[in-house]
Amino acid sequence: MSVIHCDIFLPAGFRPQDILAFHRRDGERLAERVDDDGLSKGLLWRGRPACLDLRFAAGRARLALAVDGDAGGEAEAALEGMGRRMLGLNQPVEAFERQYRGHPQLGPLIAARAGLRVPQTATPFEALAWAITGQQISVAAAVTIRRRMLSLCDCRHSSGLLCHPDAARVAALNADQLGEAGFSRAKSRALLALSQAAVGGELPLDAWLDGTPADEVSERLLAVPGIGPWTVSYALLRGYGWLDGSLHGDVAVRKALGIALGQADKPDARQTQDWLQPFSPWRALVAAHLWALLQAGGF
Missing domain, CATH: 1.10.1670.40 (Endonuclease Iii, domain 2)
Structure with missing residues (x-):
């Protein structure tokens, strides 16, 4: 295991409670655990299970990322970039x-x-997966379906936290499995089409973080069957x-x-x-x- 750290200074008036509320959606705490001063979240870091620990204290956010394996090069800078996005500092x-x-x-x-x-997700794929999951249903129902999808993929950090799957892990599923998790046929098709296009390189979701114009991203995402304007607007907000x-x-x-x-x-x-x-x-x-x-x- 490798552990990397960074501190991020927060502007005056920063609202930690908004970040904590966003990550407190699932009361079963299988993938995110929130307490009074921060949170722990399971995620995939360059394909490896990892646990992000984020703590708020004295005008700063202190991040520690424990990776099951090698964190890779320039990990501290990448962690800071992800942290700043998740905190909405951009x-x-x-x-x-x-x-x-x-x-x-x-x-x-x-x-x-x-x-x-607006709190952001750790990756654009997580935002898109959540947006597809939440189409035209309540937050409570979307949280339940999301939890089942995470359990279905069963990508777990050594801490025990489930990690949100990446596109490759979702692309390996089939429509029947997603249906058993609670996805409608239309949502299953959309999520699989998105995942397969991301894995195949047609949708370079992470590369778009470098400042690709929103209109271009929107046009590419709208071409995916089952993804409409609301899903794109929500994903662009939460993911980018x-x-x-x-x-x-x-x-x-x-x-x-x-x-x-x-x-x-x-x-x-x-x-x-x-x-x-x-x-x-x-x-x-x-x-x-x-x-x-x-x-x-x-x-």
Whole structure:
């Protein structure tokens, strides 16, 4: 086993509770274990089972990654990069808040949760797998299906934590296995098509982290059968930190917008899209504030 470390300094007003809420989704704690000051998470590091331990203390995040095997070259720099993404530190939320703190509906949401950042997944594939899993079902149902998928792949770190599978491990499954885990036929096809394309190099998910334009990523992902605009916008937000996806079709976003507008009923998708449009290039960050209004940080 090899262990690598890094410390990441956090900006004033950083909100650790948002990071912890995101990783606290699964109460069975098979792949993530969250406590008062941090979390442990099973993940694959360059194909090897690993456990990330992240602790918040005195204006910094302290990361330790225990890898079952060799961590590989330039591991400390790669760990810092992953950590900064997971913490949302690449998101320029200060500029967003300066611009909209006086907005009649959005301003109060910003004031209530100043410094809100969108927690990101360890890898883009994890974000896409979660987005496909969560299509048109509740968070609780998606968490259960995700747990079954992780158990099905059974990639486990020596600590006992399950690791989120990579594309190669999911591509090795078949539709019947995914169906037994709770995936619909359409979701099974989408997840397998995504995984196989990632393994084959048609979808270089990790390479796109280097700044590939969101429009190009979106176009490539939309070509995968079963992946639509909501899935792409959500995955771009959680996997790549892109803050301009229009999540107008999201039921929770629509419900929260109705509350923010003081309406008895939630607006429809078109009305929500029209309301979000002027906030470009921040529409997904606005959606995150609306999620937070419903205490939906874990999604």
